[in-house]
Amino acid sequence: MSIKENLAQVRKQIPDNVTLIAVSKTKPIEALQEAYDNGQRVFGENKAQEMRDKHEVLPKDIQWHFIGHLQENKIKYIIPYVSMIHSVDSFKLLKEINKYAAKHDRIVDCLCEMDISHEDTKFGMSYEELEQMLGNEEFKSLTNIRICGLMGIGSITDDREQTRKEFRNLKQMFDNCKQTFFSQNAYFEHISMGMSGDYDIAIQEGSTFVRVGSKIFGERDYSKK
Ligand SMILES: *Cc1c(COP(=O)(O)O)cnc(C)c1O
Numbered sequence: 001m002s003i004k005e006n007l008a009q010v011r012k013q014i015p016d017n018v019t020l021i022a023v024s025k026t027k028p029i030e031a032l033q034e035a036y037d038n039g040q041r042v043f044g045e046n047k048a049q050e051m052r053d054k055h056e057v058l059p060k061d062i063q064w065h066f067i068g069h070l071q072e073n074k075i076k077y078i079i080p081y082v083s084m085i086h087s088v089d090s091f092k093l094l095k096e097i098n099k100y101a102a103k104h105d106r107i108v109d110c111l112c113e114m115d116i117s118h119e120d121t122k123f124g125m126s127y128e129e130l131e132q133m134l135g136n137e138e139f140k141s142l143t144n145i146r147i148c149g150l151m152g153i154g155s156i157t158d159d160r161e162q163t164r165k166e167f168r169n170l171k172q173m174f175d176n177c178k179q180t181f182f183s184q185n186a187y188f189e190h191i192s193m194g195m196s197g198d199y200d201i202a203i204q205e206g207s208t209f210v211r212v213g214s215k216i217f218g219e220r221d222y223s224k225k
Pocket of ligand 1: 067211212215
């Protein structure tokens with residue numbers, strides 16, 4: 001199936017209140033352009049330089065969402081144009097993002113990545129770490145970032161009930177966090193969860209951003225450079 005057909009099929013399954021992020025990591029410019037030509041405007045990448053290179057050559061009305069682990073020395077590659085960073089996994093990183101955002105005179109929208117799978121290979125904060133960060137006086141002084149919600153990556157598993165449990169847990173953390181820290185802030189409204197294999201469950205459990213890669217662009221090939 002073509003990117004156009006894949007996109008049409010995925011879109012049919014996504015309600016209006018959920019935003020589809022086309023995860024284009026490792027895919028060539030032509031693939032992104034094809035998705036763009038079929039109306040896609042929101043793209044997700046997980047490597048800072050790759051995102052910068054794609055941003056430089058593709059249309060400027062694309063919204064770029066950064067979804068990978070972000071190293072502090074790479075923040076500079078994405079700060080001028082990124083529309084949301086989904087993967088804030090430490091207070092230290094958030095402070096650095098704030099610093100660069102201030103330099104560029106921007107307010108950068110961020111999500112906090114929560115550790116919902118407890119797999120060693122994944123990043124993310126515990127709820128306790130999140131609470132400590134949001135309750136910290138220094139957090140309140142960060143005026144060039146905005147925390148717009150939470151993000152999570154489910155376990156790699158065929159057990160859909162396990163995945164559902166993890167997503168439900170993320171929704172619960174979102175609700176608690178909203179009530180405790182953001183009850184007056186309308187912009188704290190997003191839950192980024194769900195990928196090609198589980199976005200249907202994620203939507204049922206309250207996702208507002210689904211990050212779908214292989215189901216749109218086909219399997220990724222990491223063997224060639
Ligand atoms: C690669 C990636 C996705 C998309 O994965 P697919 O299974 O191809 O849909 C979503 N979220 C993150 C954080 C990713 O790194």
